[in-house]
Amino acid sequence: MILENQEELERFALQIRLQTMRTFQNLGFGHAGGALSVVETLAVLYGAVMKFDPQRPDWPDRDWLVVSKGHAGPAVYSTLALKGYFPVEDLLTLNTGGTNLPSHCDHNKTTGIDMTTGSLGQGVSSAIGIALGNRLDGRDNYTYLVIGDGECDEGQVWEGAMFAAHHKLDRLIAFVDVNKRQLDGYTKDINDLGDVAAKFASFGWETYDVDGADVMDIQNAILKAKTVEGKPKMIVLDTVKGQGVPFVEQIELNHHIVLDKELCAQSVKDLEQQLESLTTS
Amino acid sequence: MTSITISRELAKEETMMRDTYCRTLIDLARENKEVVVLDADLMNSMGMVPFMDEYPERTFNCGVQEANMIGIAAGLSRTGKIPYAHSFGPFATRRCFDQVFMSGAYAQSNIRIVGSDPGVTAAYNGGTHMPFEDMGIMRNVPEMTVMEPTDNAMLEDMIRQLSHVHGMYYVRLLRRFATKIYEPGSGFTIGKAxxxxxxxxxxxxxxxxxxxxxxxxxxxxxxxxxxxxxxxxxxxxxxxxxxxxxxxxxxxxxxxxxxxxxxxxxxxxxxxxxxxxxxxxxxxxxxxxxxxxxxxxxxxxxxxxxxxxxxxxxxxxxxxxxKSGSISNTQQGISNDQGKRAIKANRVPKG
CATH class of the missing domain: 3.40.50.920 (Rossmann fold)
Structure with a gap:
């Protein structure tokens, strides 16, 4: 599949990463690792794939996104702000008293968020409910779902895996962000997930293994997934926790971290430079 | 205006509560295309097969997945559906409490959770299935409405009313024969004794x-x-x-x-x-x-x-x-049954 939007998507991913780091820089702490690892996926979804209208966030025919790993909120908020759901300056209110941007996604607070998440595993079921509801109404829109690899410890993920396949929810396209680390350490040391694609395949899902840092790889998988009928799809993202920000990647336990001011400022500067070189090239 | 007619004598009803529940939901589904039903492998126990036969596309039997069921109900409600989700009382509450709390109440979803076999009516299913805690669990959830319809007349009215409101509702429901308290057609106000x-x-x-x-x-x-x-x-x-x-x-x-x-x-x-x-x-x-x-x-x-x-x-x-003129209950100390048990439980073994 030949697609010509690579540069555009890479630029969008950089912009999301930059805004996310500016948010963390301002706050000084946060769920940096798991927010950064889904940046490329968000760039593809909102940059090329999803049907949406920032002027009509409740448009029923839109494609829906449930970020079940709700702690990735800051990256999602950056994406939504860059797409015009709310001003980019609002990003700096993350986690401040009375903010519309809480740590974990909340559809009653943030324009553009489709489902409240945060307690892990639950977004799987709510995404299924959204997909079922849209199908009942005869809509052909897609529901996208992002879960974490640590999140796959939750039994509810597998309840949903069984149910979605049984109900042939082919308008449900899910991603599992295999960044290999959960709060307390490496997933392989805590609850080894093994071959996650094989696990979902055995539940009846169509699965795809992709490089979660490669926007074209992600986009191609989504386009392929859309051609398969009668099954839910799982795109397994091979990512790095803290992706694209070396100092965060290198912090071993980087689920929720205090961000060193200087390192943060340097990473923001680096991202700005990368963006500039991409823009001028 | 609602009017309530109280039955003149206490007698067992001739219709099971579950049959009233099912029949009322079939009526509601006919009137409102958004009404959907979810269950966790208890559709037969709940007498909901007639609903499933009439509205198969609006019936979601989730299998033995209470947590998933509540989450799916929350998602369905996001798309404008009006879900009625049933399981036995303990499994509709304590089994999936966090789903009820977060995907349901915190997310301001619109779900009617129906927990059947209240308390001792779980009878032969025994202690594992006997909810003495379900209402208390649900009472602790902000914005949750918690109710227990008393007989068929009240149940029908409640189930109907719940199709017109938005929010989280827990309905504790006797599946079998209630004692008739009200005449059919009585109308009640949620929150009014x-x-x-x-x-x-x-x-x-x-x-x-x-x-x-x-x-x-x-x-x-x-x-x-x-x-x-x-x-x-x-x-x-x-x-x-x-x-x-x-x-x-x-x-x-x-x-x-x-x-x-x-x-x-x-x-x-x-x-x-x-x-x-x-x-x-x-x-x-x-x-x-x-x-x-x-x-x-x-x-x-x-x-x-x-x-x-x-x-x-x-x-x-x-x-x-x-008559003693005091609200104090302490002339007996804590010598009632509970007090005795509490003292016994707190007794520190010697040595």
Whole structure:
């Protein structure tokens, strides 16, 4: 599949990463690792794939996104702000008293968020409910779902895996962000997930293994997934926790971290430079 | 305007509550295309097969997946559906509490959760399936409405009303035969208690299967010259504060009666209103912080102190306290049954 939007998507991913780091820089702490690892996926979804209208966030025919790993909120908020759901300056209110941007996604607070998440595993079921509801109404829109690899410890993920396949929810396209680390350490040391694609395949899902840092790889998988009928799809993202920000990647336990001011400022500067070189090239 | 007609005699109904539930939902589904039904492998137990036959595309039997069921109901409600999700009481509440809390209430979803086989009516399924805690669990969730329809007439009205409102509702539902309290066509207001019998010496505030027992107790008390008011508090939350305060003002003594743990159930809710507004002597009939057990329902009613005689005993005690002119219950110290158990539990072994 030949697609010509690579540069555009890479630029969008950089912009999301930059805004996310500016948010963390301002706050000084946060769920940096798991927010950064889904940046490329968000760039593809909102940059090329999803049907949406920032002027009509409740448009029923839109494609829906449930970020079940709700702690990735800051990256999602950056994406939504860059797409015009709310001003980019609002990003700096993350986690401040009375903010519309809480740590974990909340559809009653943030324009553009489709489902409240945060307690892990639950977004799987709510995404299924959204997909079922849209199908009942005869809509052909897609529901996208992002879960974490640590999140796959939750039994509810597998309840949903069984149910979605049984109900042939082919308008449900899910991603599992295999960044290999959960709060307390490496997933392989805590609850080894093994071959996650094989696990979902055995539940009846169509699965795809992709490089979660490669926007074209992600986009191609989504386009392929859309051609398969009668099954839910799982795109397994091979990512790095803290992706694209070396100092965060290198912090071993980087689920929720205090961000060193200087390192943060340097990473923001680096991202700005990368963006500039991409823009001028 | 709603009108309530009270049945003249206490008799078992001829229709099971579950059949009224199913028939009402079929009617509602016909009127409103957004009504959907979810269950967790208990559609047969709940008598919901006729609904499934008529509306297969609007029926989601999730299998034995209560957590997933509540999450799916939340997602469906995001797309404008009106979900009624059922399981047995313990599994509709404690099994999936976090899903009810976050995907449901915190997310401001729109779900009616129906928990069947309240308290001792779980009978032969025994202690594992016997919810004495379901209402208390749900009462703790912000913005959750918690209710227990008393008979077919009330159930039908409640289920209908719930298709027109938005929010989180827990409906505790007896599956089989209730005692008839109201005539068909009666209309109720969620959050407003129903006065079933006037009385001046004491008020018995009851819910669920204990409503009929309270009315029987009031008869027994009348024979002894005690005038007992009976109130059906079918909405545990929001509780009808005005009605509780009026009972306190006008009768000066209150006994609650519930097929539930007295902790965090009706007794607790009434006590909270009383201590903050109009403290009067009060006693609680209900399960005294115990687990359920297996057996026939009539055995269990006696075992857990849920008979008319149990209510009469508490009424006599509360009237004694009222006559003594003090709301204090301490002349007996904590020498009641609970106190004895508490002391025993706290006893430190020697050595």
């Amino acid at each position: 129903v006065a079933l019998r006037e009385g001046s010496d004491v008020s018995i505030i009851a819910s669920g299967i204990m409503v009929a027992e309270a009315l029987r107790a009031a008869e027994l008390l009348a024979e002894k010259g005690v005038s007992a008011r009976v109130l059906n508090m079918f909405t545990l939350k929001p509780i009808d504060k005005k009605a509780v305060i009026r009972c306190a003002e006008e009768t000066g003594a209150i006994v609650t009666a519930e097929n539930h743990n007295i902790i965090n159930g009706l007794g607790s809710a009434v006590a909270e209103v009383l201590v903050e507004n109009m403290p009067v002597p009060m006693e609680r009939v209900g399960v005294q912080d115990l687990f359920g057990e297996v057996g026939p329902e009539d055995y269990l009613r006696k075992r857990f102190g849920l008979t008319p005689e149990d209510i009469v005993n508490k009424v006599e005690k509360v009237i004694q306290r009222k």
